[in-house]
Amino acid sequence: MKKFSSIFFILVVIVAFIGCGKEENAELSDSNFSPTLIEPSEIFPAEFGMPILPADNPFTEEGVYLGRMLFYDPVLSIDSSVSCASCHKQEFAFGDPLPLSVGVFGLKTVRNAPALFNMAYSQKYFWDARVNRLRDLVFEPIQAHNEMAMTLSLLEARLEDIPRYKEYFKKAFNHQPNVIDMSLALEQFLLSIISKESKFNRFFPGNNPSLLTASELRGAFIFNGLVDFDENNMTKGADCFHCHGGELAQQNNPLMGGIANNGLDPYPTDLGYGKITNKEQDMGTFKAPSLLNIAVTGPYMHDGRFTTLEQVINHYSDEVHYENPNIHPQMSAHGGIQLNLSQQQKDDLLAYLLTMTDTAFLNNPEYSNPFKP
Amino acid sequence: MVVRKIVPFAIAFFALIFQSCDKEPTKKPLDNSEKLFSVEFIPHVGENDLPPLGVNDFVSKFGGESFTVNNWAMLMSDFSLITESNDTVILGDGYQWVNFRANRTSFDYKNIPTGNYKGIYFKLGLDSNINHGDPTVWPSDHPLNPNLTGLHWGWSGGYIFHAFEGMFKANDTASSSGFSFHTATMEFVSEYFLPLNFEVGSNSRKAVVTADAQQYFENPNGILLIEKAVSHSAGESEKILMNGLLSNAQSVFVLKSVE
Numbered sequence: 359m360k361k362f363s364s365i366f367f368i369l370v371v372i373v374a375f376i377g378c379g380k381e382e383n384a385e386l387s388d389s390n391f392s393p394t395l396i397e398p399s400e401i402f403p404a405e406f407g408m409p410i411l412p413a414d415n416p417f418t419e420e421g422v423y424l425g426r427m428l429f430y431d432p433v434l435s436i437d438s439s440v441s442c443a444s445c446h447k448q449e450f451a452f453g454d455p456l457p458l459s460v461g462v463f464g465l466k467t468v469r470n471a472p473a474l475f476n477m478a479y480s481q482k483y484f485w486d487a488r489v490n491r492l493r494d495l496v497f498e499p500i501q502a503h504n505e506m507a508m509t510l511s512l513l514e515a516r517l518e519d520i521p522r523y524k525e526y527f528k529k530a531f532n533h534q535p536n537v538i539d540m541s542l543a544l545e546q547f548l549l550s551i552i553s554k555e556s557k558f559n560r561f562f563p564g565n566n567p568s569l570l571t572a573s574e575l576r577g578a579f580i581f582n583g584l585v586d587f588d589e590n591n592m593t594k595g596a597d598c599f600h601c602h603g604g605e606l607a608q609q610n611n612p613l614m615g616g617i618a619n620n621g622l623d624p625y626p627t628d629l630g631y632g633k634i635t636n637k638e639q640d641m642g643t644f645k646a647p648s649l650l651n652i653a654v655t656g657p658y659m660h661d662g663r664f665t666t667l668e669q670v671i672n673h674y675s676d677e678v679h680y681e682n683p684n685i686h687p688q689m690s691a692h693g694g695i696q697l698n699l700s701q702q703q704k705d706d707l708l709a710y711l712l713t714m715t716d717t718a719f720l721n722n723p724e725y726s727n728p729f730k731p
Numbered sequence: 732m733v734v735r736k737i738v739p740f741a742i743a744f745f746a747l748i749f750q751s752c753d754k755e756p757t758k759k760p761l762d763n764s765e766k767l768f769s770v771e772f773i774p775h776v777g778e779n780d781l782p783p784l785g786v787n788d789f790v791s792k793f794g795g796e797s798f799t800v801n802n803w804a805m806l807m808s809d810f811s812l813i814t815e816s817n818d819t820v821i822l823g824d825g826y827q828w829v830n831f832r833a834n835r836t837s838f839d840y841k842n843i844p845t846g847n848y849k850g851i852y853f854k855l856g857l858d859s860n861i862n863h864g865d866p867t868v869w870p871s872d873h874p875l876n877p878n879l880t881g882l883h884w885g886w887s888g889g890y891i892f893h894a895f896e897g898m899f900k901a902n903d904t905a906s907s908s909g910f911s912f913h914t915a916t917m918e919f920v921s922e923y924f925l926p927l928n929f930e931v932g933s934n935s936r937k938a939v940v941t942a943d944a945q946q947y948f949e950n951p952n953g954i955l956l957i958e959k960a961v962s963h964s965a966g967e968s969e970k971i972l973m974n975g976l977l978s979n980a981q982s983v984f985v986l987k988s989v990e
Contacts, residue, residue: 407867407878479878584963603884604877611881613802613832614894639785639801680908683787687801687896687909691961694908 391532393418396550402478403554405562406605409478412491415542417550420530423728425547427526428540430727433516435462435506442499442544443727445471449720451651452551457662465504469628470662473655475553475719476648479610485660487617487645488634492548493541510537553650553719561713562605570713577710580703585692593697596674596707600688601646607714608648618686619643621678622659630660632684642684653715671707675699768812768843769937770822770851772829772836774803776945784832787907789900793949796956798910800897800944803831806874806882806890807853808861812931813924815847827853828874828882831942843931850927851938851986855892855977856920862889884915891915895947895976901957910960912947912976919964921977925986938989946982954979 396417402409415421428434432441445459445467446452452474458466469485477483482490489495499505500513517523517535527535530543561569561578570578582603583595601615602608609616617631619642626642634640644660658664664673679685680694699707719725774781781800782788789797807827812820822840829836856862861875866883869876875890877883882891893914898907914921925940948954952975962969962976 404867407869407876408871409878410871584961584965586966599884609881610878613804613830614881616881637785639787681906683898683907685909687898688911690898690909691896691911693960 391528393420393530396422401550401552403552405559406476406479406554410481411478411549412493412545415493415545417546418530420526421543421546422550423547424523424526424530425543425545425550426725427522427728428544429547430729433520434500434508434513436508436512437462440506442496445499445505446474448722448725450654451475451553451720452725453655455656457657459505461502461505462507467502467504469660470657472645472647473651474548475551475650476606476608477551478549479606479608480616480645481610482612482617482645485644486630486634487612488631491545493545496541496544496548497537513537513540551725553716555718556650556716557713558607558650558710559605559716571709573706573709574713575710576703577706577708580699580707581710585697587692587695591695591698592700593692596697596699596703597688598649598674598707601686602649606648607650607652609646612645615686615688616646617643618646618689619682619684620646620674621680621682621685621689622663622673624679624681626682628661639684642682643686649711650714651716651720652711654720667708667711668704671699671704675704765841766843766933767839767841767935768822768931769837769839769935770810770940771838771937772831772940772942774800774831774836775941775943777943781831781944787898789898789907790945792899792945792956793953794955794957796899796901796948797903798897798899798944798948798956799907800895801832802894802896803942803944804880804882804891804894805829805855806857806880806892807855808857810853811851812843812848813850813852815849815928819852820844820848826874828880830880843936845931845933847928847930851925851940852923854920854922855914855980856917857890857892859917862917866890888915892920893980895944899956899960908956908960910956911963912961912973913963914973914977915964918970919973919977921980923981923984925984927986927989929989936989939987941985941987943983943985947976947979950979950982952976952979 396419398408398411398417401417429442432438434441440462445454447454454471457470458468459471460466472485477492483492483495489498500508501510514535514537517540523535527533527539531539533539557569564578567575579594580596581598583597585593585595585597587593600609601618623642629641630644632641632643652667656665656667658670664670675697678689678696680690776790782790784800784803787799789799791797807829809825810822810827811825812822814820820843827838866875866877872879874880882894884891891913895912897910899910900907929936954972954975959968959972962972964970964973
C-alpha cells in the first residue's frame with residue numbers, strides 16, 4: 359500500500375509541474391518591465407498612409423533594437439558565418455549585388471535576394487509571395503540548408519548563452535531568449551525600415567515638376583502614361599505604374615498587379631507563386647517589387663537575369679513574351695504588341711528611375727550594423 | 732481497505748488535473764438583440780456562378796468571343812437601403828470595397844431600423860472631395876485606404892472606382908489576350924438602384940446581389956474586345972468604351988433576394 363501511495367504522490371507532483379504543458383516564453387519576474395513604446399506615426403510617414411500592422415507586436419525601442427542586432431548577427435547561422443545582412447546589405451537597399459546569394463558552406467540561394475524596405479505596406483513576402491507575415495518569413499532563411507542551415511533548438515540554446523541577448527530579450531519581452539520572441543523582434547526591425555526621401559518621393563505626386571530635369575520629367579510621363587499607339591505605332595506611355603505605382607512605387611494589393619507574370623519567359627521553369635497555390639493561373643507569377651532604390655537593387659528579376667536597368671527597359675519595350683498565358687492582363691490589354699520605345703524614351707525612362715534612389719536611407723545609421731562602431 | 736486509502740489520492744489527483752489548467756475564458760453569449768443585415772455579392776455569368784477568378788476557364792460572350800476574369804473590384808459609396816417612403820439608411824459609413832478574387836464579398840451591418848424597404852442603392856465611385864482628397868487619412872482597414880485595396884492611381888487622378896480585368900479570345904482558335912477596364916474620374920461615377928421589396932423585422936436578414944460579368948459586354952451595348960480591350964477612363968476612344976461599359980453595368984447588378 360505504501361508503494362501504491364508513493365506512486366500516486368509522484369504522479370500528483372508530475373501533473374502539478376507538467377499538467378498543462380510547458381509555458382513557452384516564461385516571464386521573468388520583473389515588476390519594472392516597461393519597454394519604451396514607439397508610436398507607428400513615428401515610423402511611418404504620413405504621406406504613405408497607415409499600413410496594416412500586427413496588433414500583437416507593438417513597436418518598442420528595445421524590440422526594434424533587438425531585431426536589428428539579430429539581423430546583423432551571424433550566430434543565427436549554423437557555422438556562425440552568415441547573418442541576414444550577409445545577403446541583405448544596406449548599401450544595396452538591403453538587397454544583394456549577386457544574382458544568387460551565397461549561404462553557409464558556399465551554397466547558393468535559388469532566387470535573387472529581394473531588397474528590404476517599406477515592407478509594412480506589403481501583404482505578401484518573398485518573390486513567390488508565399489508568406490503573409492514577417493515573423494513567419496524569418497524562420498525560412500534561418501532554417502534553409504543553403505542559407506543559414508540552423509535548427510531552432512540550437513539557435514535558442516545559443517541565444518540563451520549570449521549575455522547581450524539575455525539582457526535584450528528581457529528588456530524587450532521580459533522573457534529568456536527564445537525563437538518566438540526572436541521572430542517578433544526581427545519583425546519589428548524589418549517593419550521599421552523605411553525609405554522615403556528619394557528625389558522621386560519629393561516630386562510625388564507630381565505637383566512640383568521643377569524638381570526634375572527635362573529628361574526625368576519626360577520619363578515620368580512615360581512611366582505613368584498608358585500604352586496607346588499613335589498612327590506611327592509609337593506609344594507615349596509604357597504603363598509602368600500599374601504594378602509599380604504610388605509613392606511606394608509598388609502595388610500593395612497582390613490582386614491589382616502586386617503579383618504578376620511580366621512575360622520574361624514563354625514557358626517559365628520557375629513557377630513562382632504557382633508552386634505555392636498549385637493553380638494554373640498563378641504559374642510563373644511573382645511579386646512585383648518596389649522600384650524605389652532600383653539603381654542599387656540589381657541584378658534584376660527573381661533570378662537576377664538582368665544586370666543593368668537598360669536591359670530591364672529593353673525587356674519591357676522589346677522582348678516581352680506575350681504568348682505566356684498567365685501574363686498580366688494589364689500588359690497584354692493593348693493587343694500584345696511590343697512597345698518599341700525609342701532610344702530617347704528609354705533614356706528618359708532610365709533617368710526617371712534613377713530619381714528613385716534614397717541615399718539617406720542607404721546610409722541611415724538607424725538601420726546599420728549595431729556591432730560596428 | 733486499499734480502495735479507501737486510494738480514494739483521497741485519486742480525488743486530489745483529478746482535482747489537480749482540473750485545477751492546474753488555465754480556465755477557458757467565459758464565452759460571452761450571443762446577443763440575439765444584435766440582428767444583422769448582411770449583403771452578399773455573388774459573381775455570375777448568366778444564371779450560373781462565374782468560374783473562380785483567375786482560372787483560365789473561358790466563358791462565351793457577345794460576338795463569338797470568350798473571356799475569363801482575373802480581377803474584379805469595386806469601390807462603393809452611399810451604400811444604403813432605401814425605405815418604402817424613400818428615406819435612406821446608410822450601411823456602415825456608406826463606403827465599401829468589394830473584391831471578388833479576394834472573396835471580400837459579404838458585409839454585415841447592425842442596427843438597421845425595422846420597416847419596409849424597396850431596394851439597395853450604391854454608387855461606383857466617390858464624391859469629388861473624397862476622390863481628390865488625401866488618401867492617406869483613412870485607417871488601415873478602411874475601404875478607402877489605398878494600401879489595403881490598391882485602388883488608387885497614386886497620382887493626382889484619384890481612386891479607381893471599378894477594376895474589371897481578364898483575358899479574352901477572339902474566337903475558339905485564337906490565343907488569349909488581356910482586357911482591362913479601370914473606371915475613374917468624376918465623369919464616370921455611376922449610380923445603381925437595385926429594386927426589391929423586403930422587410931427588416933426582428934430577425935437577421937441577408938440580401939443577395941448577383942453581378943453578371945457577361946452583361947458588361949452585351950446589354951444594351953455589344954462590346955467586342957478584339958476592337959478595343961482597354962479603357963482607363965481617359966482619352967476619347969477610351970471614354971466611349973467606358974461609357975458603353977457603364978451603361979451595360981446597369982444590367983450587371985441584381986438584388987436577387989433578401990432571405
